[in-house]
Amino acid sequence: MVKNAARDERDRLKQAGLRVDVPTAHYGSREEVIDAVLANLSAIPHVRIIPLTGASAAEALKDQVLVREPAKVKGVVKSGASDSAWLRDVVALASSEEIMIVSSDGDVKKAFAAWRRQVPLIRKREQLRAALFDITVDDGHAQAAIVSYFLKQLPADVPSGDDSSFDIGRIVGLESAIARRSDGDGTSLSTYGASVTRLVALAGIADVTVEHDVPDDTPVAPEPRGYTRPDSLGTAKHHVAYATVFFLAQGEATVQTPLNDGDPEVSVIPYENVMVRAQLSFRFTDGAITAAAAETDATALLIQHEYDDDDEAFHALTDALTLVPGLELDTDPFGDSDADLNGSIRGIPAQVSVDARRDSGDWSLSVALWHPSQGGQERELDAEAEVACTYNPDSWWGGSRDGFQGPDGYQISVTAPGLSTNHGVWAVPAWLISRIDWSAFDPNEPA
Incomplete structure (x- = not known):
């Protein structure tokens, strides 16, 4: 319970854009x-x-x-x-x-x-910003527009120098994440720099709020006094949306490995399992995104494929699914038994179904995306993803009687058409987001 509570609090801090380092102090x-x-x-x-x-x-x-x-x-x-x-x-x-x-x-x-x-x-905590400022919780319009905005641009290389064609701000944390992952793994690697090189896919959006009727900061040449432009259609409406955006990403690190003769070997190691979390703002003019900007430094993490227990793996998947925009799904589909459930995507004519099965400590999930048929009376299967959590017997250390369970005893595998296998459970929300028609968003769409 303590471990789960600490994990939940750490996740909340990360979603708030705060840096969460591994505790190094020991208290007596x-x-x-x-x-x-x-x-x-x-x-x-x-x-x-x-x-x-x-x-x-x-x-x-x-x-x-x-x-x-x-x-x-x-x-x-x-x-x-x-x-x-x-x-x-x-x-x-x-x-x-x-x-x-x-x-x-x-x-x-x-x-x-x-x-x-x-x-x-x-x-409530999620209502705080709207209560303090002229900001409201998004009804789904801004969220759908942000998703469409990124789907048109991804995948994309992370810009360097003056290239600002796709910029989510400075990305920090990958080097320390690699150092924490390699600490105690038996290697002698020393990391001398790491960076995110490519954003692969959009994995989720959270905490979307909208600030209404913001001033237009676009520079405009002054008109003569009393002059009205003949082509003027009135004043454009400007709003700013704020969101926490999650990306699947790739990176690389320069490492140094000591050799037997004393001369170190320097090499560049790619990392395919990177997650980037960014706090971004989006300027809307007459309903369309005209600019995007970073509110603070983005943070890079390494996505894990192994977990200490099956429940931890399952909660990692359900936490990831909650970041699919508009998805209303019971995030605890089963306890100790099998279960089937359906969920809707707010404002989108689509449904998600989850078929969950347990077998002792192992579990598996089928996540399916459905669209209405042309007649509208029935639904048609768009695609299906399979997620499996299996126990690794090699994680047991020692004999059957005097041994003990080591870390990372449960492994996750994900399979689906066109789905990345490098990003663990986070590949599932990215896969769902990529297959939904976000241009069909309608706030009056029945759930």
Whole structure:
């Protein structure tokens, strides 16, 4: 559970565009961990840590013991003191009109109602940007346009120098990703530089928001006073969309290997299993993308093909599928049994079906894309991809009685027409995205 929770939090930080390094510090006690976390938070600009007061702690404990809102009982366990405590200290510092709480916990609203206080503005994390700025969550129009924009340009070489025909900003992180992957693998490679050389396919889009009616920053020559251009059709509408975009990519690294005679050998090693995550903005003029720009440095990662357990492999696949734009699919199709399910793509006349099968620790999935038939009454199969997770018996170290399970015990294989086999589970969303007709987007399309 701890491992899965840490993985989820790491993924959220990565999707937010934050660099997540492998922890190198070792802490001797729980207090040292707490001190390190508080120190890191305090170093963030405009972040203030509110200390818990004794009075709030005492009242919060009373809430829990007496089961006063926001406290509650789960079975025979009473909970809610922690929520009550921090809420009490927050409202002691500012009025409800001055507070916005970022939370999806319904108990927060219950607490203010029980205390007969005005409920402050409460927003979920994904609603935060829209609440702070003149930005709305995309209804699918911008998302479909961004997908079409990249599908027309990919694959593409990563530009160098002044070439700006296709630029997602500076790409960092590949060298450190290679170093982490090769650390402890028994090789003596030393990496002296790595770079992403090619973007192969679009693998997903997340967190699309739209800023409306932005000023037109296109330079225009001034007209004489009182003059109106005879061909003017009025003022163009300009919007800016922001999105996290994921690409399948390729890269290379310059490495040095020591030889027996002491002279090192320098070579260039290609890496076919690269993922790039970019925070981008897209300028729309009258509904069409006219410019794209990087909001920050893009990050490169190495995609893994082996996992420590079958559940970890499965969650990697379902996490990747959630980044197919508009795909509404149950991301947990089976627990310990087989299952079949269908999912729709919002605004697109297409469906995705998943046929899941388990066999002990192994599992397999068939992911199929369907389009409506010409008559519209039935659906026709467009294509199908197969994903298999199999146990590698060589990952068991030692004898059958005194041995133990080593890392990377489960291997992923993916097969489909026209699908890249170098990018593991991430090849599946890229394959789906490439086969969908995004020009057919209609927000009124029934699911």
